[in-house]
Amino acid sequence: MPHVTFTLTEPANSASHLLFGIPFDTPEQTVQAIRVNRGKNLGLVRARNSGQMALLIAPDDGAAEVEVQFSDEASAFPQWLFTSTGGAHETPSQDLAALMRTLLAADATPAEHVSAIVRHVDERFEYGVRDIGLADDTDAMPALACDTHLGTCVDTHSYAVAAMRAGGIEAAYVSGIFFPEGADVSAPGHCWFVVNAASAPHHWDISHHLKHGLGPTTPAYNPKPGTRFALTAGRDLVFSLPEHDVTATILKGFVDASRAEGHFLQTSARLT
Numbered sequence: 001m002p003h004v005t006f007t008l009t010e011p012a013n014s015a016s017h018l019l020f021g022i023p024f025d026t027p028e029q030t031v032q033a034i035r036v037n038r039g040k041n042l043g044l045v046r047a048r049n050s051g052q053m054a055l056l057i058a059p060d061d062g063a064a065e066v067e068v069q070f071s072d073e074a075s076a077f078p079q080w081l082f083t084s085t086g087g088a089h090e091t092p093s094q095d096l097a098a099l100m101r102t103l104l105a106a107d108a109t110p111a112e113h114v115s116a117i118v119r120h121v122d123e124r125f126e127y128g129v130r131d132i133g134l135a136d137d138t139d140a141m142p143a144l145a146c147d148t149h150l151g152t153c154v155d156t157h158s159y160a161v162a163a164m165r166a167g168g169i170e171a172a173y174v175s176g177i178f179f180p181e182g183a184d185v186s187a188p189g190h191c192w193f194v195v196n197a198a199s200a201p202h203h204w205d206i207s208h209h210l211k212h213g214l215g216p217t218t219p220a221y222n223p224k225p226g227t228r229f230a231l232t233a234g235r236d237l238v239f240s241l242p243e244h245d246v247t248a249t250i251l252k253g254f255v256d257a258s259r260a261e262g263h264f265l266q267t268s269a270r271l272t
Contacts, residue, residue: 001032001071002271004177004229006188008254009266011062015256017042018265019239019248020066021175021232022053025075026194027202028221029229032069039064047237049087051080054232054239054251064254070229082170082196087236089135089158089249090173092166095143100166110197113167118204118217121160125151127211134159153207154250157193158235160206170196175232175252177269181225184271188231188253227271 012018018039023031040058047054057064084090092100103120104113128150135141141162151159157173164171171193178190192205201219208224209217222228232251239246239257246257253267 001069002227002229003067003069005037005065005067005270005272006253007065007268007270008059008063009187009268012059012064012254012256012265013062015059015062015258015265017241017257018057018059018064019045019054019246019251019255019257019262020057020064020253021251022055023068023070023229023231024052024078024081024233026077026230027074028072030071030073030075032071034069035067037065037067039066045239045241047085047234048240048245049085049236049238050083050234051078052232052234052237052251056241056257057254068229077172077194077196077202081172081194081233084165085234085236085238087234087249088139089141089235090161090165091140092162093138093140093142095145096141096162097166099143099145100163104167109199110169111200113169114164114195114197114200117160117163117167117169118206121156121163121206122209122217123148124159125149125156125206125210127151127156127207130155135162151207153191153205153211156207156210157191157205160204161193164193164195169200172233173235174230175250176228176230178222178224178228179226179271181227183226186269186271188267188269190228191250192228
């Protein structure tokens with residue numbers, strides 16, 4: 001069974017507490033065990049606006065390490081996965097909702113709606129880094145009605161989730177880790193999205209198609225050969241800790257939970 005060991009890349013000397021998201025089961029993976037190898041495990045906390053769970057960890061002299069054991073046994077998505085957190089990155093704006101009404105045929109099937117939205121996202125993005133992340137400075141996800149726009153996997157898949165929800169399709173943003181074929185070291189930071197719609201494939205990774213020139217997006221689990229694991233789900237997660245609430249706009253790797261705005265700390269991962 002594969003093990004993934006997550007380690008802080010640099011000492012977190014200023015962090016009194018860390019959050020580490022608990023991975024969830026999917027049709028491609030089952031989480032068998034999770035262990036804190038370094039740092040003090042202070043227990044589990046659940047996001048106030050999601051079913052996503054996290055470990056609360058006190059670092060050991062600025063260091064922390066968590067080991068997760070996976071299997072490739074098929075499981076079901078948790079029931080909470082497709083519920084919106086209510087954050088700006090998951091909530092479609094009125095303009096995006098209106099755009100989806102013009103894009104989606106009323107008599108089309110859910111699977112056809114999914115395909116139409118994926119084509120729309122394909123047409124609106126090229127892979128690249130934005131000066132300001134999409135919806136970072138707005139109350140809801142804006143509509144991209146024309147032109148092409150730069151976007152990382154975070155921008156592309158956040159937009160896709162909001163567009164799916166505007167079109168009446170259950171969808172979820174997934175933060176995970178991807179090991180390219182032949183590699184056993186990586187860093188949490190990739191993401192994709194999943195949908196729950198009749199007859200529609202559930203896993204989609206538009207950004208890998210865009211970044212690696214793979215052509216129009218198809219619903220392959222690994223469009224670029226390699227190994228991936230889903231770690232957490234949702235954007236703008238809010239955790240209520242004894243001292244204060246912490247918002248993690250993305251929960252990946254270790255997050256500094258010392259302040260109200262959670263800060264991602266560079267994390268490395270090794271696959272064994």
